[in-house]
Amino acid sequence: MSEVRRGVRLLHPRYWAPAVVMLLVLLALWTVGAERLPYLLPPLSDLWDTLAGDPAYFLRHAGVTLGEALGGLAIGFVAAFVLAVLVSESVLARRAIMPVAVVLNVTPLVAIAPALVVAFGFGPAPKLIVTALICFFPILINTAAGLRSVSREVLQVFRTVHASRWELLRHLRIPTALPFVFAALKIVFPLSIVGAVVAEMSAAGSDDGLGTVILVASSMNRLAVVWAAIVVLAVMGSLLLLIVTVAERRVLHWHESTARPSR
């Protein structure tokens, strides 16, 4: 089906109405809740006034958090991808790296973050490291599995023409791994924001980023600011996910995971 026809179809209320109704219900519940529990939830109007009153303030902090998230993600991605290639090419590397990676994965990052702040100070370094660490494992596991998922028959065909390891990697393994890599990216793009916010909250002395905004505002009981920052984070995460999904459709148009259901 063409892009345009698909787009037109999405304009039909059948597609967007359920989500809109759900959102309206939630907003109504919020309004009721804010009236009854003014110490827990700010009225929606306050939330709006806060956001609309100083959008530059929120945009600046969102930019800082986004920069940390994407920077950390990039570092984590490169490290995880390189190690995934090593792990899938060499049994020795797999045995050396995987146990350490698993231990790293089960260690709560919230616990590591303060230690990193002590070690690296209040600058961007600990935030990048925490974000890189939180993104690292899903990318490593998925990419390694993808690189190894080339079918036996395909490998046999290209072994009988004596393809080198590098040629197998470049022409077969990496393209085969792409759907796995995108699955990982869909997980780690939102996670990268988690990493950045956790790191900002751990670095109690830093003065920008939405995590810091939330921490400071909640200590001063400014509920509307806290929730405004949360809304910005949610929107940011959704946009990132949207970008990955669109990129995935473009790159993996040949793959069955991007085939659309018929209804």
Added chain:
Amino acid sequence: MSVPAIAVRGASRVYASADRAPVEALGAVDLTVDRGRFVSVIGPSGCGKSTLLRLVAGLESPDTGSIEVGGEPPERAAAAKRLGLVPQRPALLPWLSVLKNVTLPARMNRRADRGRTLPDAAELLRKAGLGEAMHVLPGELSGGMQQRAAIVRAFGLHPDVLLMDEPFSALDEFTREALQEQLLDLWEELRATVLFVTHSISEAIRLSDQVVVMAARPGRILEVVDIDLPRPRTQDLVLSPDFHDYEVVVRQYLRDAFDHEHQLPRRRDGGDPR
């Protein structure tokens, strides 16, 4: 006398596994295939016909004995890109167009292509009836068309020896016969030596100069039947009495292979050795 295209001498292969008795997939097999011949290998499952093919392809090494392809070890033949393999499933890469799939082997191990002129892939695809499908992704083609593309990919390097492992077994009868015909056309033109593993008696007879009948446990060659039928092997020939006689002969050998196996004391293992 010239060097045979394939020479298997006393080659055996045992698959050991931790939790059961070792399986003798192939027990000291001898086979010589002359240049330019089309030879089919047929036999019950577990008779080692696929193992034999993998040994000739250099994908595995024999435990005893030796294999030579054009007078060299299979690894050397592979390094010189003189082998082509068509596996059971098409094994095309879903992200490349049919044409790019077919030309991919030429882009690997380029050193071996020096001083060789490869057949024009687009022309081969047209001959195989895939002219229209050249720029399409494999996922948009039927199973038969995909398998045809896989065959063209193997022929595309103009290999001396073409190894085919039940390439038509997943296709319906009509498609299968059409593909047999196209395979023979390509083969008449490019003249590789073919080792063709199959389950189908009529397929083996129609395609081959020789049919090798194998038996299982241990995998061994029971009989080699020369098929003395004129080429081209048309559809009419398949219905002729001569063709039918060959079918009777090969079927009888296969039955012997089967009986043979079941008269032997059953071993504890008895699984397919893979």
